[in-house]
Amino acid sequence: MIRLEDVARAAGVSKSTASRALSRPDLVAAGTREKVQRLAAEMGLSLNPAARALFTGRTGTVAMVVPSLTNPYFGPILAGAQRELSASGGHALISSASDGDREVELAASLLGHADGVLLVTPRAPEERLRELATRIPLAVIDRPVPELPAYVADTPRGVGLLAAHLLELGHRRIGYVGGPDGSSLDRLRIDAAQDRVRTAGGRLDVVGSESPDLDTGLRLAAHWPFDDDVTAVVAYSSYIALGLLIGLRERGVEVPGRMSVAAVDHLAAVGGNGSGPLLTALRVPLEELGRAAAAALVGSTPAPAEVTRIGTELLLGRSTGAPAPRSPRGT
Amino acid sequence: MIRLEDVARAAGVSKSTASRALSRPDLVAAGTREKVQRLAAEMGLSLNPAARALFTGRTGTVAMVVPSLTNPYFGPILAGAQRELSASGGHALISSASDGDREVELAASLLGHADGVLLVTPRAPEERLRELATRIPLAVIDRPVPELPAYVADTPRGVGLLAAHLLELGHRRIGYVGGPDGSSLDRLRIDAAQDRVRTAGGRLDVVGSESPDLDTGLRLAAHWPFDDDVTAVVAYSSYIALGLLIGLRERGVEVPGRMSVAAVDHLAAVGGNGSGPLLTALRVPLEELGRAAAAALVGSTPAPAEVTRIGTELLLGRSTGAPAPRSPRGT
DNA sequence: TTGAAAGCGCTAACAG
DNA sequence: CTGTTAGCGCTTTCAA
Numbered sequence: 001m002i003r004l005e006d007v008a009r010a011a012g013v014s015k016s017t018a019s020r021a022l023s024r025p026d027l028v029a030a031g032t033r034e035k036v037q038r039l040a041a042e043m044g045l046s047l048n049p050a051a052r053a054l055f056t057g058r059t060g061t062v063a064m065v066v067p068s069l070t071n072p073y074f075g076p077i078l079a080g081a082q083r084e085l086s087a088s089g090g091h092a093l094i095s096s097a098s099d100g101d102r103e104v105e106l107a108a109s110l111l112g113h114a115d116g117v118l119l120v121t122p123r124a125p126e127e128r129l130r131e132l133a134t135r136i137p138l139a140v141i142d143r144p145v146p147e148l149p150a151y152v153a154d155t156p157r158g159v160g161l162l163a164a165h166l167l168e169l170g171h172r173r174i175g176y177v178g179g180p181d182g183s184s185l186d187r188l189r190i191d192a193a194q195d196r197v198r199t200a201g202g203r204l205d206v207v208g209s210e211s212p213d214l215d216t217g218l219r220l221a222a223h224w225p226f227d228d229d230v231t232a233v234v235a236y237s238s239y240i241a242l243g244l245l246i247g248l249r250e251r252g253v254e255v256p257g258r259m260s261v262a263a264v265d266h267l268a269a270v271g272g273n274g275s276g277p278l279l280t281a282l283r284v285p286l287e288e289l290g291r292a293a294a295a296a297l298v299g300s301t302p303a304p305a306e307v308t309r310i311g312t313e314l315l316l317g318r319s320t321g322a323p324a325p326r327s328p329r330g331t
Numbered sequence: 332m333i334r335l336e337d338v339a340r341a342a343g344v345s346k347s348t349a350s351r352a353l354s355r356p357d358l359v360a361a362g363t364r365e366k367v368q369r370l371a372a373e374m375g376l377s378l379n380p381a382a383r384a385l386f387t388g389r390t391g392t393v394a395m396v397v398p399s400l401t402n403p404y405f406g407p408i409l410a411g412a413q414r415e416l417s418a419s420g421g422h423a424l425i426s427s428a429s430d431g432d433r434e435v436e437l438a439a440s441l442l443g444h445a446d447g448v449l450l451v452t453p454r455a456p457e458e459r460l461r462e463l464a465t466r467i468p469l470a471v472i473d474r475p476v477p478e479l480p481a482y483v484a485d486t487p488r489g490v491g492l493l494a495a496h497l498l499e500l501g502h503r504r505i506g507y508v509g510g511p512d513g514s515s516l517d518r519l520r521i522d523a524a525q526d527r528v529r530t531a532g533g534r535l536d537v538v539g540s541e542s543p544d545l546d547t548g549l550r551l552a553a554h555w556p557f558d559d560d561v562t563a564v565v566a567y568s569s570y571i572a573l574g575l576l577i578g579l580r581e582r583g584v585e586v587p588g589r590m591s592v593a594a595v596d597h598l599a600a601v602g603g604n605g606s607g608p609l610l611t612a613l614r615v616p617l618e619e620l621g622r623a624a625a626a627a628l629v630g631s632t633p634a635p636a637e638v639t640r641i642g643t644e645l646l647l648g649r650s651t652g653a654p655a656p657r658s659p660r661g662t
Numbered sequence: 663t664t665g666a667a668a669g670c671g672c673t674a675a676c677a678g
Numbered sequence: 679c680t681g682t683t684a685g686c687g688c689t690t691t692c693a694a
Contacts, residue, residue: 001442003687014665019689029663049443050390051687053381054670061424061444069410072403079400082426091444093392094425095413111332112380113392113422215601218609242545243601246577246609270546270574278549278577334671345681350673360679382671385686 007045011036022047053112062297063093063114065103067121071212072267073237073286077120077141080290088298100124104132111136116297118290119143123182139293139303142185149303151293151310155264156188158282158312159234162262163196163204165280165314166232169322171260172202175226177216177235177244181209186236189264193234205230210240217243221251231259231323238263241279245319256321266315277317284312338376342367353378384443393628394424394445396434398452402543403598404568404617408451408472411621419629431455435463442467447628449621450474454513470624470634474515480634482624482641486595487519489613489643490565493593494527494535496611496645497563500653502591503533506557508547508566508575512540517567520595524565536561541571548574552582562590562654569594569612576610576650587652597646608648615643 008018013032021028021036028036039045053059062085066074082092093114097103100123107117116137122129126145132138133148140150166174174197179186190206197204207225210216217240226233235241241263245255253259262280263269269281288310296303339349344363352359352367359367370376384390393416397405413423424445428434431454438448447468453460457476463469464479471481497505505528510517521537528535538556541547548571557564566572572594576586584590593611594600600612619641627634 004689005687015688016666016690017664020664023689027663032663046440046442048385048687050381050384051670052689054379054385054672054687055689057670059381069413070403070406072401072406075401075403075406078425079427082400086426091441092425094409094423095417096410109377110422111377213601214599214609218601249580268545270544270549278545335673336671346671347673347682348680351680354673358679363679379671382686383673385671385688386673388686 076286080287178208212237221247407617411618543568552578
């Protein structure tokens, strides 16, 4: 590995001048500058990041902590953050934490390794997160933590749109498949949906704490957890929704004929061959979430310690339709 | 951030003794050792990784380069590698490279940041990869590169199993949906399937270069690319297979009644409620791939420069069955 | 505009 | 068993 000193010697200048020619070009004579830069490129100089970090105290790296690397929901978030980081010459450290304690522990252990930590849907108590933030720059994704820079997809608002759509189609009894207990965002979503549905004189039945898999959807379709008069279901995960769609159809329940299905993310809501996407869902700007949070962490100005909400968009697909008539009079 | 010197002072010893008490405890008197260790813990000492790396030349970090962070196929691989790394106190750097050039460029730029690089399904020419390996320790996942430590899922063998299964059910005309051009593994898979199918007097029809999405499957179901006498399809991605399953059923083609569908990975092959998994597929040990490759990179002994094949397992699901009779005599 | 020198925090020879 | 010392490669005062 070729060092600054090698280039300096080749250029016939001192280390200091070589260093300046690269990091503060305006401080050296044009001729010297160009010679050093050319040689650096030719010789393939790569400044030792450790030495650099030791002096500057900055690593150029941001760490991302996610609950799980296998959950496809986090992929786009990581991708967005990673793209933003490499655009500014930085790198992304990544790790997964099984629970809130491990999250905080991990983030703290990252102190000298990264300039900041991006916590994605962290589960530690707010107080611990705020305490952590006093030790290392923090940004949070998909959890609104007061007094911390947080970036959340405004899915509560989006679920309102979803509920409105279903109500407009005529549904009054709607099921909701919720996420892990203690997800503050899921609670907000449920509240938002409740509001709309109740206002319209309907009822929302909630089952909770389901994991975001196809499997969950298939299982729920097989062991139906809702009352028989439920005519539409919203799942917080599009994989659950897809599982429901497949499972219901396998059991002879037409979707959307007898049951409408919708999802709170758009990961599996694909396929618009003229007939519209497969699933009615919320388009959630996951990459943008990651990008914004990463930008907040690497930006020269400290990130504002406030919650930033990013809007979602209703994606009308062919998994929702008018409810089947209650008594088989029509058709 | 509290430094070694602070702890040394508090313990009334020199920096060197404090350093030794932590990294080579056997070289220090029991009393001193315990005092230093206790104080280090109490004061929350965290050794500066940059200083450490500057001296030792090792960062304790391994970089992983994947083609895409949004493709769910890579999640489990990353998870396996990351788990292995953190088990040995290391960290994982992550980035995605859009093409072969960028891959090599990226890996080279990682030189001082990571002790080694894990390339997942890299697309650069073998020669460039071998050249890269002379500059930084390398391990490759899911591409057999001679003279490099490579860990590949033996899906060619697995596809043979899949083909045998379909042939045994009575299928003779089988479709195959292949991946991006130039994937050496996919070529091997196609060859393996061809072999089996031809030997049994059947024919394999291949369409290629499809991206691994649900969407692709839906599209193919809508614009059927195979001859009408094809009675079974194998897709290299389970998301494509799932899309096919949904799309075909939506068009009234029963699966597996009129068309059998199978996949070369098990990501979407879920749901065994007594009736078996939704999809017939190959269980591919993705986490194990990541784990093994990461272990090779951090192990004290250099990784063997050879291809290690990891077996797959046939997962019989309810998306495959006997072909429908050609002429509608029976039933 | 440039060079000499100090030092970031740590570890490992080398004496004692 | 422990302390002193030097130095990893870089950046930045401080003088020239």
